Amino acid sequence: MDAHQIITCEIPMRWGDMDAYGHINNVQVVRLLEEARIHAFGPPGGTAALGQDPPVPLFSSVAAGVQALVVEHRIKYTATLDYRNLPLKIRVWIANLGAASLDIAYRIHDPHTDRLCVKAQTTLAFVEGGSGSLLRITPEQKRQVAPYIGPSLFP
Template sequence: MPVTTVPVAMRWSDMDAYGHVNNTEFFRYTEQARIEALAVVKARPDTGTLVVRHEVEYLVPLTYTSSGVLVDVWVTHVGGAGFDLGYEVATQDEAGGRTVHARSASTMVMYSFSAAAPRRISAEEREFLARLDGPPVQFRRSTRQG
């Protein structure tokens, strides 16, 4: 599975009154990783990507660590104007072992600011996204009816 791994710094203030990283901070971690992993997709003028759906499953509580987190990002589906991303937010111990704290998925849409509407994914963008192709996120419990 082609994955881009992005190290993301943590802040002490990411933790909440319960002594673990607040759930909303996981969205920030995946956002930072997504921005870095997809910088090429956003290179076109007057265009961007919008998050239209986000799902997260918390697996193991996360506490502050000065080494930050590692966020794996990959593409799980590419459509006409949108694409889906998968993520794993993990920490790595001194021996190199990883603990996955959360899995999540986002549905993104390519957007034209001048037209104020979604736009088709270009051939170059499609080629770039294909290089990050991977499997669907394996949630423990699916909320989708199927």
């Protein structure tokens, strides 16, 4: 990987995340990505999630009424992710910063073998909650994420 900062999030696997084969179910992978995203960039503003101090308070510092909405998920499963009674270490960074959207990249490795199991990207956009109008990424948001901008996982 390039010389950018990566946020490593420890997210526990739950027994209920497992499918009949002992793997983490693909639907649960999306939940794990969401938990890593909130761990790294904060809970959405206005959710009263007090006491959380994310590495980059991107979502928790937006103005009242602003929503960060998922536009797209891209997920590639490179190996099965077996259930383990160990927390996952999910690596997170910004893969692309556009005028009005950003891509968050993730790599999930097996916590026992360190084998890459999932690589994913989520595109998010900020919108004004009342009108649904798309908002541009602010200079402050660009400053917050600048050290974490790295390569895209999907060309």
